[in-house]
Each structure stands twice: as structure tokens, then as C-alpha cells.
Amino acid sequence: MTTLTEAPPKASEVLGAPKKKRNLLPYLLLAPGVLWLVVFFLIPIITAISASIQTGSLDMGFKVTWNWANYSSTFSTYNTEIIHSLIYSIACTVICLLLGYPLAYFIAFRGGKWKNLLMALVIAPAFTSFLIRTIAWETILSDHGTVVRIMIDLRITNLMDHLGLITGNHVLNSPFSVVFGMVYNFLPFTVLPLYTSLEKIDPRLHEAGRDLYCSGYRTWRYVTWPLSLPGVIAGTLLTFIPAVGDYVNAYMLGSPNTQVIGQVIENEALRDVFGYPIASAMGVILTFGTLLIVLAYVKKAGSEDLL
Amino acid sequence: MNTLEAVGDLRLTGLTKRFGSFTAVDDLDLTIPQGSFFALLGASGCGKTTTLRMVSGLEDPTAGRIYIGDTEVTSTKPYKRPVNTVFQNYALFPHLNIYDNVAFGLRRRGVKDVKKQVDDILALVELAHLAKRKPTQLSGGQQQRVAVARALINQPQVLLLDEPLGALDLKLRRQMQIELKRIQTEVGLTFVHVTHDQEEAMTMADTIAVMSAGRIEQLGSPEELYENPATTFVANFLGQSNLVAGTVTGKEDGVITVDTHGVRIALPESRSRVESGAVIVGVRPEKVELAAGNAAIESGRNALPGGVVTDASFIGVSTQYLVKMPWGQELSVFEQNTGKEIYRPGAEVTLHWDATQTFGLDGSQDIEAGAEIDDEAAK
Ligand SMILES: Nc1ncnc2c1ncn2[C@@H]1O[C@H](COP(=O)(O)OP(=O)(O)OP(=O)(O)O)[C@@H](O)[C@H]1O
Ligand SMILES: [Mg+2]
Numbered sequence: 001m002t003t004l005t006e007a008p009p010k011a012s013e014v015l016g017a018p019k020k021k022r023n024l025l026p027y028l029l030l031a032p033g034v035l036w037l038v039v040f041f042l043i044p045i046i047t048a049i050s051a052s053i054q055t056g057s058l059d060m061g062f063k064v065t066w067n068w069a070n071y072s073s074t075f076s077t078y079n080t081e082i083i084h085s086l087i088y089s090i091a092c093t094v095i096c097l098l099l100g101y102p103l104a105y106f107i108a109f110r111g112g113k114w115k116n117l118l119m120a121l122v123i124a125p126a127f128t129s130f131l132i133r134t135i136a137w138e139t140i141l142s143d144h145g146t147v148v149r150i151m152i153d154l155r156i157t158n159l160m161d162h163l164g165l166i167t168g169n170h171v172l173n174s175p176f177s178v179v180f181g182m183v184y185n186f187l188p189f190t191v192l193p194l195y196t197s198l199e200k201i202d203p204r205l206h207e208a209g210r211d212l213y214c215s216g217y218r219t220w221r222y223v224t225w226p227l228s229l230p231g232v233i234a235g236t237l238l239t240f241i242p243a244v245g246d247y248v249n250a251y252m253l254g255s256p257n258t259q260v261i262g263q264v265i266e267n268e269a270l271r272d273v274f275g276y277p278i279a280s281a282m283g284v285i286l287t288f289g290t291l292l293i294v295l296a297y298v299k300k301a302g303s304e305d306l307l
Numbered sequence: 308m309n310t311l312e313a314v315g316d317l318r319l320t321g322l323t324k325r326f327g328s329f330t331a332v333d334d335l336d337l338t339i340p341q342g343s344f345f346a347l348l349g350a351s352g353c354g355k356t357t358t359l360r361m362v363s364g365l366e367d368p369t370a371g372r373i374y375i376g377d378t379e380v381t382s383t384k385p386y387k388r389p390v391n392t393v394f395q396n397y398a399l400f401p402h403l404n405i406y407d408n409v410a411f412g413l414r415r416r417g418v419k420d421v422k423k424q425v426d427d428i429l430a431l432v433e434l435a436h437l438a439k440r441k442p443t444q445l446s447g448g449q450q451q452r453v454a455v456a457r458a459l460i461n462q463p464q465v466l467l468l469d470e471p472l473g474a475l476d477l478k479l480r481r482q483m484q485i486e487l488k489r490i491q492t493e494v495g496l497t498f499v500h501v502t503h504d505q506e507e508a509m510t511m512a513d514t515i516a517v518m519s520a521g522r523i524e525q526l527g528s529p530e531e532l533y534e535n536p537a538t539t540f541v542a543n544f545l546g547q548s549n550l551v552a553g554t555v556t557g558k559e560d561g562v563i564t565v566d567t568h569g570v571r572i573a574l575p576e577s578r579s580r581v582e583s584g585a586v587i588v589g590v591r592p593e594k595v596e597l598a599a600g601n602a603a604i605e606s607g608r609n610a611l612p613g614g615v616v617t618d619a620s621f622i623g624v625s626t627q628y629l630v631k632m633p634w635g636q637e638l639s640v641f642e643q644n645t646g647k648e649i650y651r652p653g654a655e656v657t658l659h660w661d662a663t664q665t666f667g668l669d670g671s672q673d674i675e676a677g678a679e680i681d682d683e684a685a686k
Contacts, residue, residue: 207365208398210385212412212461218386222415226402 045287052280062276070281078264078282085260085286088175088250089243092182093190096239097232099183100190104231105224108198115199122191130185134252137181141172141253173255181249186242190235197231198224233301237294244290261286315376316340317362317465317497322371324357324521331357333521335371339499339514341464344491346508347501349518350544350677355501356395358518359467362499363392375464386415391458395469397450399442405429405453406438412461428460431490448479455487459494468500472507480504484511505545509533517541519677533591535578539668542589544677549638550589551611552674558582563667568634572609573662585670593641594664597628597656599648604659612657614638616650630656 052070054062075082107118125133140147148171151157160166165176201224209219247262254260265282268275322335332354339345347355360366362373364385372381380388391412399408409428410421418424429435432452442450451471458466468487472480488511491498502508508515509529517524517532517540525537536542539550553567563574565588572588579586590609597616604610614630617637626649628640640658650656 202398204394204396204398205400207385208392208394208400210365211363211390211392212457213386213415215384215386218415222411223400 045284048280048283048287051276052284054277067277070277071285074278074281074285078261081259081261081264082285084250084258085244085262088179088182088258088260089240089246091179092186092243093236093240095179095183096187096190097236100187100194100235101228101232104191104194104198108195108201109203119192119195122195123188125184126188130248133185134181134248137177137184138172138252141177141180143170143172147171172253173258175254175258177253178250178258181253182243182246185246185249186239189238189242193234193238194228194231197228197234201227229301233298237297241290241294244293245286315374315378315464317499318374319358319362320372320374322358322361322373323369324354324361324366325369330521332361332368335521335523337516337523337526339465339497341376341497342495343513344488344498344500344511346512346515347499347518348503348505348508348515348545350503353518354521355503355518356469359392359469359499359501362465363390363467364388365392389464390467391461391463391465392467392469393451393454393458393471395471395473397442397454397471399450399453399457401442404439404441405434405445408442408453409456409460411457416461424460428456431459431493432456432486447475448483451475451483452486455490459490459496462494463496465497465499468498470501470503472502472504480507487511509545515545517544519544535666536589536668537580538676539587539672539674540677542666542668542677543675547592547639548589549592549595550587550668550674551632551636551638552670553586553588554670555581555583555586562662565667567611568632570611572611572665574665574667575663578663578665579667580669581667587668587670587672587674589666589668590660590664592627592639593625593643595638595640595658595660596642597630597640597650598659599650600655600657602657604657607662608659609662609665610657610659611638614656614658616652616654616656619650619652621649630658 050064051062053064053067055065055067103122107115107122111118139145142148148157148169151171152169157166157169157171160171160176161168166174171177205223205227206219209223210216214222245262247260247266250258250260250263261282265279265286268279268282317337317339319335319337322332322337323330324332335358347358349355357366361368364380364383368381372379374380375389380390400411403411406425406429410425413421413424425438426435429438432455434449434452434456437445437449442453445453451474454471455468471487472483475483484507487498487500500508500511512529514526515529515532516526519540525532525541527535532541532545536545536548539548542548542550551567551572553565553572555563556566556571557564558576561576563576563579563582563586565572565574565586567588574586574588576582598604598610601612611632613633616628617631618627618629620627624644626642626644628642628650629637630640631637638658
């Protein structure tokens with residue numbers, strides 16, 4: 001075979017000195033986005049960080065006193081809530097993945113002409129307000145509702161009580177109902193990116209896998225799964241990030257024993273003006289804690305197979 | 308390299324595939340000898356891919372059986388068959404580099420130390436230096452060789468190639484044909500090569516099966532198929548033919564006499580598919596010569612007088628003529644450039660050729676069958 005090792009001369013060499021004419025258009029196009037980020041992201045973050053290290057009183061006013069003690073006291077006072085947020089959001093992300101992957105797989109490869117309709121159905125609940133849907137679950141899962149009665153009859157409540165997911169026959173106001181609500185609300189965020197990456201996979205690659213000694217499971221394991229990893233990463237992130245900061249589900253479907261970071265921030269900020277530094281510290285912890293977890297996860301997921 | 312498992316021919320009996328009421332492959336009986344380079348040639352949509360998919364197990368036959376040697380594999384799962392495929396679009400795994408793509412089959416079969424085998428096969432297809440690249444970073448021809456290597460490394464008893472060269476340009480295609488043929492000779496496996504390029508089939512294969520509408524029209528060596536086509540489809544699809552309708556008028560000493568448009572033509576009995584009634588006589592364009600006007604033609608040659616040259620293209624080694632016959636049909640003639648006179652359009656000529664080069668086909672067929680398809684495929 002002939003090889004083409006000689007590279008063609010670069011355009012700049014042919015045309016003489018490269019023209020150094022600045023093109024402003026890309027910067028103009030970027031400007032609105034950058035402005036948005038500065039006004040609605042950078043300034044609030046800086047404000048929150050600065051508020052988190054202030055001390056003061058109503059008469060004297062608040063000053064930045066580099067009072068890092070706000071952080072340590074936040075950690076010690078609210079460690080249960082931090083742990084709750086982490087456990088609930090991780091549980092929600094894992095359950096969403098376990099439920100969402102088969103669903104997305106089925107729609108992508110078996111959906112046929114129903115594909116788009118099925119995906120529309122997955123997203124459909126999002127057309128109603130998040131709040132209203134969560135309130136609806138409050139009613140559905142209430143003690144005298146049909147759902148709970150059936151669960152009691154089938155002794156499911158009994159089992160869940162033993163596992164510590166609920167207390168007695170009360171399904172509502174338990175860790176179970178909180179995570180349940182979160183899964184319900186965030187499932188589409190998992191399914192959508194998963195579907196997109198699965199749908200892109202050429203079915204002929206599956207045939208190549210089967211031709212090369214893969215059973216159905218092994219074709220999934222060695223062909224489909226690695227090719228769907230970008231979707232898995234995107235889907236879990238899109239679920240985890242809002243889930244870790246979510247407090248609507250814990251507020252509506254939980255109890256004082258299931259409080260999460262979001263509720264702490266709200267309570268502190270609403271308590272009185274002295275709560276601001278604590279609420280800010282909590283917000284900063286949440287923001288940067290999430291960022292750290294996400295970065296570690298992406299690094300790990302990007303470097304090797306997750307299995 | 309030699310095959311691991313017992314030797315065996317690939318045998319298809321009564322193989323049929325229906326999609327709803329449409330029959331894609333129709334009662335196919337075929338034996339492909341071990342170690343041969345077999346080409347399945349046919350127009351688009353005639354059922355070639357479907358046949359291969361049934362052999363590889365990716366499609367279930369509606370009826371019929373598939374044997375490799377003495378083992379029936381008709382309902383064996385694809386991953387358990389000693390068969391591998393080079394797919395029409397290569398289907399390389401985009402998440403794996405070339406090395407891992409090639410090692411894929413061995414690893415799935417639990418082979419622990421794959422390095423030597425992978426290195427060897429990459430050397431065979433001359434891609435060792437690209438082992439760390441991803442498939443998207445390769446040219447079409449290189450991807451094609453990876454696809455061959457990925458299938459070949461498993462030493463299947465049968466290697467199926469589904470138009471592997473279809474996406475390549477002409478020059479690269481010729482190069483890859485030679486390379487594939489070399490590899491096949493080197494490893495001695497059975498290759499079943501699907502193509503709709505008749506030249507490709509002829510240069511590569513020991514045996515060609517010409518397929519049309521789910522059936523095998525004719526099977527044989529390239530020479531047999533070219534010199535003695537069995538049907539008008541084969542005559543037109545494989546190269547070009549001049550086919551003229553006629554009627555058998557007599558037979559003596561192994562020579563059949565045919566009347567075509569009032570002209571008497573001699574046809575060797577051994578090369579005729581019919582002995583009486585309607586017949587189609589054929590002759591390949593390169594066997595025909597031209598003579599000016601109504602010149603007398605020596606005996607032992609068939610002559611068709613009264614033609615008028617309508618087109619003459621001089622292409623150096625030969626001149627290709629189109630000659631309009633008195634009954635309206637246009638015949639083609641390829642005359643080699645031996646220094647003879649070149650006839651201009653409008654010239655009156657007589658076509659003549661060695662009578663033993665004439666073949667005869669069943670007169671009840673469509674005389675044009677396969678001709679249009681070949682034009683399409685040549686584009
Ligand atoms: N899954 C299917 N459902 C219905 N019809 C099909 C299916 N697969 C193939 N066919 C039909 O069967 C016929 C044969 O198809 P096949 O793919 O075997 O053709 P081919 O000879 O490989 O053609 P090409 O040269 O274009 O690749 C075609 O008419 C095709 O439309
Ligand atoms: Mg095909």
C-alpha cells in the first residue's frame with residue numbers, strides 16, 4: 001500500500017503571513033451567556049461565601065470576620081441532615097438507574113414505531129407542577145388510602161417496618177416515602193439521557209457481538225453497556241445533583257426525622273437574621289460538596305468501566 | 308494456520324426464508340466445499356444477505372437445514388456456530404481500539420493469552436502499527452481489514468463476507484480483492500463472499516453462484532459461467548452478451564441449425580440448452596469480428612449480414628461497436644486493436660464469429676433479463 005506521509009503545506013505557509021484579524025462575533029455570541037452566569041451564578045456564590053464567614057448583630061451590622069467557625073458548627077449541628085441528604089440522593093440515583101435502564105433499553109430497542117410516544121409518556125408527568133405531583137402522593141400514600149390498605153393486607157408494610165423503611169403501618173412520613181417521591185420525580189432525568197445514548201447504538205453492533213461468541217447477556221455486558229456509559233453518567237448526574245439539594249420531597253412526604261440539608265437552609269434563613277451565616281455556610285457546603293462528588297465520579301467513570 | 312475443528316463442507320438444503328408473504332430466499336440447495344472461495348453473486352435485493360444471515364444464525368430460516376460437515380447447525384445459537392461474519396458496514400466496536408476489536412472473539416471464548424494471535428493476525432492484514440487506534444481513526448480500507456482480522460482470528464470453519472468491499476473506491480477495491488484472495492489462500496478457510504460486482508466475483512472466486520429472486524440461477528467456475536451461461540439472466544448479468552431469438556430448424560453431427568431473422572446460424576449441440584423449438588442464440592461481443600458490406604465469410608463461421616454501425620468508441624486496446632441489425636436489435640462488438648480498419652458510424656458491416664463460440668438458451672425466457680440490473684450495478 002502506498003502511504004501518504006508527506007503532509008500538505010499549511011494554508012498559512014501558502015498564503016504568506018497569517019492574517020491577525022480578530023473576529024469579534026464569537027465573543028458577542030458568548031456575551032449573554034457569560035453575563036447570565038455572572039449575575040445569577042458568580043455573584044450569588046460570592047455573596048453566599050462572604051455571608052458564611054460573617055459575624056455581627058442587628059445594631060452593629062454584619063462584617064466579614066473570617067469566622068470559619070460557622071462551618072464547623074454547621075457540620076456538628078447538622079451532620080444528620082447532611083447524611084440524610086447523601087443517603088436519600090444516592091438511593092434515589094441508584095434506584096432510578098435500576099428502573100430507568102431497562103425502561104430506556106426497552107424503548108430504544110423494542111419500541112419500534114412507538115418509541116417517541118413511549119418517551120413522551122415518560123416525560124408526561126413533568127407537564128404538571130412538581131409540587132402538585134408531590135402533594136398528590138401525600139394523598140395517595142396517606143394512612144387511610146387504598147394503596148396503604150393493600151400494602152397492609154399483603155403484609156408489605158410489615159416487611160418494610162422490619163427493614164426500618166417505615167414505622168408501623170404508616171407509609172407516609174418515612175425515609176421510604178421520601179425516597180419514593182424523589183425516584184418518582186427524578187426518573188425522567190435518568191431515562192432521557194440513557195435513552196438518547198442507547199438509541200444511538202447501531203443494532204448491527206449487537207449482531208457483531210452475537211457473531212463473536214456473545215450470548216445475550218454478554219452482548220449487553222461487552223457491547224451495549226460500555227457504549228451506553230455516557231448516558232449512564234449523564235443520567236445519574238442529572239438525577240443526583242438535583243436530588244441532593246431537593247427538600248420538597250422530604251418536606252411533603254417526610255417527617256422531622258427525615259430532614260435534609262435543604263430544609264436546614266430554609267429553617268435557618270427563615271429563623272431570624274442570625275441564621276444567615278449558617279444558612280450560607282450550609283449552601284456553600286452543599287454546592288462544593290456536590291461538585292467534589294461529581295468530579296470524583298466523572299473521573300472514575302471516565303477512566304474505566306463502572307462494573 | 309489451519310482449522311481447529313473437524314473438516315466440513317457447508318451444506319444448505321431446501322433453505323427458505325419468508326418475510327410475511329414475500330419469499331426472500333427460495334428453496335436453496337447448495338454445497339460449498341471446505342477451503343473454497345465461493346462467491347454469491349446477484350443483484351440488489353435478491354436474497355444474498357438473508358442467506359448469509361441464516362448461515363451465521365442471525366436469521367432463522369422458515370424452512371430447510373444448514374450443515375457444516377456432518378453437524379446440523381440450523382437452530383444453533385449464532386455465538387455457538389463455527390462461523391464468523393465480515394459485515395457489510397464492518398460493524399467495528401467504536402468503544403474498543405483495533406487491538407481489542409480483533410481480540411474480542413478470542414476473549415469471549417475465554418482464551419487467556421491473546422497477544423501472540425492478535426499480533427500475528429494484525430501483521431497478516433498489515434495493520435500492526437495501528438493497533439492502538441480507534442476504528443473512527445482509520446480509513447475505509449483499513450477498517451475493512453480490521454473487520455476481516457476480527458473475524459478471521461477465530462479460525463471459523465466458514466467465513467462469511469457480506470459485500471465487504473462495497474464502500475471502497477475502485478482502486479482500493481482491486482487492491483483489497485487481491486489481499487483477501489491472498490489471505491484466503493494462506494489460511495485455507497472456506498470463504499463465502501457476497502457481492503453484486505461480477506468482476507469481483509470472477510477475479511476472486513473458485514466457484515460462483517449467480518442468484519436471482521431468491522434462487523440460484525447457475526453455479527460453476529467463472530469460466531463455465533462466462534462461456535456457457537445457462538439462462539439469459541446469467542448471460543446478461545455476467546459480462547455482456549449478444550442474444551438473438553431464433554428457431555431450431557435441424558440437427559446433424561452435433562451441430563444444431565437455427566433460423567434467426569432469416570439467417571442460418573450453426574450452434575454446437577454441446578453448448579445448447581435446447582434441441583428444438585424456440586431458442587436464443589448468444590455470443591460474447593469480444594468473439595465477434597466485423598467485415599465490410601456483404602463480404603463472403605469463410606465456412607465454419609457464423610455470419611449476420613446487413614448491420615449498420617451506430618456507434619464506435621475507440622479505447623486504445625480495442626474498439627467497441629454498436630451495430631444495428633436489419634430487425635432493429637443493437638448488438639455489441641469488441642474488436643481488438645490489431646491494426647484493422649476502424650468502421651465509422653453509418654458503415655455497412657457483417658458480423659461474423661467462430662461457430663463453436665455460439666451458445667444456445669431456452670427460447671421461452673425474457674431476452675433482456677439481468678441486463679438492466681448489471682448497468683445499475685456498474686454505476
Ligand atoms: N427483515 C425483513 N423484513 C422484510 N423483508 C426483508 C427483511 N430483510 C430483507 N427483506 C427483503 O428480502 C429481500 C432480500 O434481502 P437481502 O438483504 O437478502 O438482499 P441482498 O441480496 O443482500 O441485497 P443487497 O445487494 O442490496 O444487499 C429484499 O427484497 C428485502 O427487501
Ligand atoms: Mg446485502
